[in-house]
Amino acid sequence: MNMDLPKTADAVVVGGGIVGVAIARQLARDGLKTVLLEKGAFGGGVSGASLACLGTHMHNLDELPVLIDACRAWKELAADLGDPFEYQNCGQLRFIMRDPEIAVAEHWIAGETKFGLAPELLGPEEVRSIEPLMTGPILAASWSAEAATVNPFLAVRALLADGKRHGLSAFHSVPVLGFLDDGDSVAGVQVPSGTVSSPNVVIAAGPWSSRLAAAAGIRIPIKSRQAQCLASMRQSPSVRTVVGACESAGGVESGYTQIQQARSGQILFNTVIAPKEVPPNREDCVNEVPLDFVRDSIQTLTTLFPSLRHIPLLRSWVRFEATTPDDRFLTGNLVRPGLMIAAGDNGTGFCRALFMAGLISRMLRRLDPGAFAFLYDPARFSELRA
Amino acid sequence: MKMVALRINGKTFEAESGSSLGGVIHSSAAAFRQSVTLSQPRGIYCGMGVCFECTVMVDGRPARACITPVKEGMSVETQL
Amino acid sequence: MTAGALECDVLVVGAGPAGMAAAAAASEVGADVVCLDLFSNPGGQFHMRPVTSGGPFDSTSQVAEGRLAERRCRERGVRFLEQTEVFWAEPGFTTFASQANDPVAIRSTALVVATGAMERALPFKGWTLPGVMTAGAAQRLIKTSNAPPGRHVMLAGSGPFLLAVANTFGTAGQKLEYYVEMQRFRLAALSLLLANPGRLKEAAKLLAGVRRSGAKILTGHQVVEAMGSRQLEAVRVAPLDETGKPITEKSKIIENVDALCVGYGFRPIVDVTSVLDASHHFDDTLGGWVCSVDEQQATSVVGLFAAGETTGIGGAVCARLSGRISGLNAAAITGRYGRRHELELLGRRLKGARSFAAGLARIFPFPGHLVEQLGDDEIICRCEDVKMREIGAAISDGASDVFGVKMWTRAGMGACQGRICGTALSEIVARRMDRPVSDAGYNRPHMPLRPVSLSTADLALGLVSETEET
Numbered sequence: 001m002n003m004d005l006p007k008t009a010d011a012v013v014v015g016g017g018i019v020g021v022a023i024a025r026q027l028a029r030d031g032l033k034t035v036l037l038e039k040g041a042f043g044g045g046v047s048g049a050s051l052a053c054l055g056t057h058m059h060n061l062d063e064l065p066v067l068i069d070a071c072r073a074w075k076e077l078a079a080d081l082g083d084p085f086e087y088q089n090c091g092q093l094r095f096i097m098r099d100p101e102i103a104v105a106e107h108w109i110a111g112e113t114k115f116g117l118a119p120e121l122l123g124p125e126e127v128r129s130i131e132p133l134m135t136g137p138i139l140a141a142s143w144s145a146e147a148a149t150v151n152p153f154l155a156v157r158a159l160l161a162d163g164k165r166h167g168l169s170a171f172h173s174v175p176v177l178g179f180l181d182d183g184d185s186v187a188g189v190q191v192p193s194g195t196v197s198s199p200n201v202v203i204a205a206g207p208w209s210s211r212l213a214a215a216a217g218i219r220i221p222i223k224s225r226q227a228q229c230l231a232s233m234r235q236s237p238s239v240r241t242v243v244g245a246c247e248s249a250g251g252v253e254s255g256y257t258q259i260q261q262a263r264s265g266q267i268l269f270n271t272v273i274a275p276k277e278v279p280p281n282r283e284d285c286v287n288e289v290p291l292d293f294v295r296d297s298i299q300t301l302t303t304l305f306p307s308l309r310h311i312p313l314l315r316s317w318v319r320f321e322a323t324t325p326d327d328r329f330l331t332g333n334l335v336r337p338g339l340m341i342a343a344g345d346n347g348t349g350f351c352r353a354l355f356m357a358g359l360i361s362r363m364l365r366r367l368d369p370g371a372f373a374f375l376y377d378p379a380r381f382s383e384l385r386a
Numbered sequence: 387m388k389m390v391a392l393r394i395n396g397k398t399f400e401a402e403s404g405s406s407l408g409g410v411i412h413s414s415a416a417a418f419r420q421s422v423t424l425s426q427p428r429g430i431y432c433g434m435g436v437c438f439e440c441t442v443m444v445d446g447r448p449a450r451a452c453i454t455p456v457k458e459g460m461s462v463e464t465q466l
Numbered sequence: 467m468t469a470g471a472l473e474c475d476v477l478v479v480g481a482g483p484a485g486m487a488a489a490a491a492a493s494e495v496g497a498d499v500v501c502l503d504l505f506s507n508p509g510g511q512f513h514m515r516p517v518t519s520g521g522p523f524d525s526t527s528q529v530a531e532g533r534l535a536e537r538r539c540r541e542r543g544v545r546f547l548e549q550t551e552v553f554w555a556e557p558g559f560t561t562f563a564s565q566a567n568d569p570v571a572i573r574s575t576a577l578v579v580a581t582g583a584m585e586r587a588l589p590f591k592g593w594t595l596p597g598v599m600t601a602g603a604a605q606r607l608i609k610t611s612n613a614p615p616g617r618h619v620m621l622a623g624s625g626p627f628l629l630a631v632a633n634t635f636g637t638a639g640q641k642l643e644y645y646v647e648m649q650r651f652r653l654a655a656l657s658l659l660l661a662n663p664g665r666l667k668e669a670a671k672l673l674a675g676v677r678r679s680g681a682k683i684l685t686g687h688q689v690v691e692a693m694g695s696r697q698l699e700a701v702r703v704a705p706l707d708e709t710g711k712p713i714t715e716k717s718k719i720i721e722n723v724d725a726l727c728v729g730y731g732f733r734p735i736v737d738v739t740s741v742l743d744a745s746h747h748f749d750d751t752l753g754g755w756v757c758s759v760d761e762q763q764a765t766s767v768v769g770l771f772a773a774g775e776t777t778g779i780g781g782a783v784c785a786r787l788s789g790r791i792s793g794l795n796a797a798a799i800t801g802r803y804g805r806r807h808e809l810e811l812l813g814r815r816l817k818g819a820r821s822f823a824a825g826l827a828r829i830f831p832f833p834g835h836l837v838e839q840l841g842d843d844e845i846i847c848r849c850e851d852v853k854m855r856e857i858g859a860a861i862s863d864g865a866s867d868v869f870g871v872k873m874w875t876r877a878g879m880g881a882c883q884g885r886i887c888g889t890a891l892s893e894i895v896a897r898r899m900d901r902p903v904s905d906a907g908y909n910r911p912h913m914p915l916r917p918v919s920l921s922t923a924d925l926a927l928g929l930v931s932e933t934e935e936t
Contacts, residue, residue, distance in 0.1 A: 041870040048873050153873040157863060172866040233448075233881060233917055234422060264876065288741065288913055291556070291927050298924045310447060310567075312917035315883065387518060402612070404506060405517040409611020416596035416616075416697045416724075422880070423851040427696050429596030431848070431886070433603025434511065435504055435551075436584050438881035438917075439848065447567065447919070452606070455506045455549075 015205035025163030026357035039175035043156030049319030055147035058247035085154035092147035186338035234265035331376035408452035419465035477574035482510020484774025485580035487789030493542035553914035569926035583732035583775035597698030601729030616725025622646035633675035748904035752778030763792035780823035849880025867907035884909030
């Protein structure tokens with residue numbers, strides 16, 4: 001395996017999650033000899049644990065044009081590749097249980113409508129016509145019809161396969177230990193079996209990006225945040241949409257919820273009331289879900305969907321989101337020539353992965369990065385200015 | 387030897403109290419249910435509650451028949 | 467004994483020979499002990515209580531020993547929780563369980579895990595047909611429901627457990643038609659028994675029992691296919707060459723078989739010890755992944771002990787001895803001490819028993835190579851209907867370990883969470899990647915250790931006021 005590791009490449013992408021795989025695929029399609037290095041299993045770090053919801057609703061008004069573009073890219077990709085990753089245009093409901101949230105929802109709806117989207121505010125009976133089993137005590141819900149989900153594992157696999165068809169060389173079980181220096185520039189990477197020289201190295205390692213950047217002498221403002229999820233045994237069709245909580249102006253304290261039913265029939269759900277401090281290097285341990293999280297999640301699900309209270313819980317998992325101070329990706333040049341970054345998913349990275357891939361590719365080939373590149377420019381943080 | 391009566395798919399069966407529901411069903415039919423995607427017939431495999439192949443509905447809740455002792459008045463539905 | 471929040475000095479998980487020995491020992495020196503088990507009566511697999519009292523099994527030594535062990539426990543005040551299945555355990559210790567859908571939470575100072583063993587299953591052509599079951603399942607059917615596995619039964623696979631199951635048929639007066647063992651073990655078994663003369667009588671009894679059953683005995687033979695359209699109807703059997711491979715040209719179909727009971731040995735159940743972060747090691751002769759313990763039966767986690775098959779497949783004698791050692795040491799953690807001299811004596815006897823078990827394991831090595839005979843159309847993961855072809859494709863596409871294969875094929879994501887297919891997946895991945903089986907990875911258990919209804923889980927977790935993770 002490692003004996004096939006090329007000695008040189010036009011670009012090296014470090015990190016085989018959805019972002020790294022998307023970038024590596026894009027670079028290969030754009031004609032660059034690309035090497036992708038993943039320290040573990042492709043998609044096995046964070047991406048596979050994601051609920052992979054692709055939507056524009058209640059995310060970020062500044063990024064809305066990007067999100068619209070990103071969602072369209074996924075839809076087109078699903079069609080182009082013959083739907084290898086269970087693309088489901090199921091729509092998203094954001095439930096409202098407290099009166100002040102109605103005004104919050106209306107504010108989002110107004111903002112999104114300006115961009116040509118069509119979210120609506122629905123009353124409980126209308127909600128039940130879309131989601132019949134959601135008979136819990138909700139006041140209202142916002143509805144965004146074009147939200148979609150994909151199977152995160154199969155998405156990683158499909159993008160990887162497509163990249164390989166265009167000449168991508170991808171290696172699992174290869175950790176990057178350090179970087180090759182050429183004066184101030186980065187000139188490649190060091191791995192256990194040797195080195196790969198390249199004028200372009202892209203760090204797309206999610207929460208591990210901080211460690212990698214540090215090995216290149218750069219401190220980046222990416223911190224890990226623990227996220228978790230529960231899954232039931234297969235059920236007959238019970239949840240038709242992605243169900244979330246209303247995104248309150250109050251931030252994380254107002255509670256984060258996501259409930260959906262996978263193609264397999266398993267119901268995936270989680271509710272986080274308060275975020276948890278993550279001690280250093282937790283991403284490398286096997287972690288278990290906090291028990292108060294389990295209770296909060298079960299209680300939220302069964303309050304909204306009372307008929308599901310006896311279904312069997314089958315599995316839980318923990319993942320780590322890479323967070324940035326302003327909740328936005330770091331995508332672009334990283335201080336030293338030859339080094340770039342695409343990390344900082346903040347829990348919603350799946351949706352943006354294809355957009356980030358396009359952005360990195362354009363920047364790497366010195367093309368016009370587009371009108372929204374500035375949103376993700378690492379140099380927006382003073383410590384990352386060259 | 388205390389006997390109890392239970393219903394399986396609407397039919398009444400008699401079995402010794404405390405005996406394994408899996409055994410009662412298996413005596414009548416080796417196939418309990420269908421597999422998830424290929425719909426193949428499946429029956430008892432491990433007999434100790436690990437494989438879930440013998441899952442049936444007991445009084446409205448899913449249960450592994452092999453580790454369920456029969457009780458008077460139990461109502462069982464199998465998929466096959 | 468019913469559900470709710472309980473406290474005790476020592477919680478013993480599992481009421482088989484090891485668990486009951488641990489519970490009795492701990493309570494003897496004054497510890498307050500709770501012992502829980504999945505089944506309706508204490509005894510585990512080895513001392514399985516027959517459903518009919520006064521029937522042919524009642525007079526067996528196994529059942530008598532089991533009743534005695536249970537009585538010893540109850541006389542000393544051990545509280546038994548039946549039909550109780552652990553779904554989570556927290557350090558310190560708090561153990562959460564479901565008792566027939568009722569919530570249970572048990573706080574204890576020390577924890578002894580004696581969760582026993584499960585079949586070390588390997589797929590073969592046609593293994594998912596109704597009528598094909600494990601050897602253990604056949605034994606349980608006979609004992610717990612008087613139900614014959616079938617009218618024309620074949621027992622097959624490899625290992626000393628097949629002898630025990632054949633004897634179960636005999637004791638119950640049930641007909642066994644074929645006994646198919648992969649190994650030709652006469653000479654090796656003879657030398658082992660000569661080295662352990664105490665076991666001669668038991669071995670002779672077991673062999674006599676097989677002959678009495680009237681079954682046609684085929685050694686050096688292997689099942690290559692279970693055949694039938696909607697359920698088992700016939701079995702193809704082949705002799706093995708000197709390298710242990712089936713000689714397909716000499717295979718023959720044995721018609722009119724309606725129950726095929728297959729066993730290749732056991733593997734330890736290490737779910738509770740895994741989630742409590744105890745150290746484990748891989749030992750193919752002990753069943754695969756095994757909970758590591760020292761001479762006190764202590765794991766790498768303070769206050770957590772393990773005994774019996776959980777610490778390596780060794781049979782009932784090892785289980786009882788290691789169980790007693792673990793119980794005495796668990797009680798010592800809570801400030802109640804036994805006699806040091808007794809512990810030393812038990813330790814020496816356990817060494818001898820383990821040595822015999824190891825000798826037995828060498829005669830019947832685990833046939834992991836059977837995965838090489840699997841065709842592309844064979845179902846590997848029963849829960850999710852995943853075929854060999856899909857697993858091969860995932861590895862070709864870049865899945866590097868069992869976890870990677872799971873992500874891309876769903877093998878191991880179903881109801882049993884990889885407990886049945888895990889052995890085969892490890893063997894398949896190891897061979898494809900040219901790595902040792904221990905490197906290929908396995909499906910680490912997570913919360914919940916067994917499926918539990920949402921309402922039961924919520925209530926059980928709520929029984930304990932502080933559930934904050936450190």
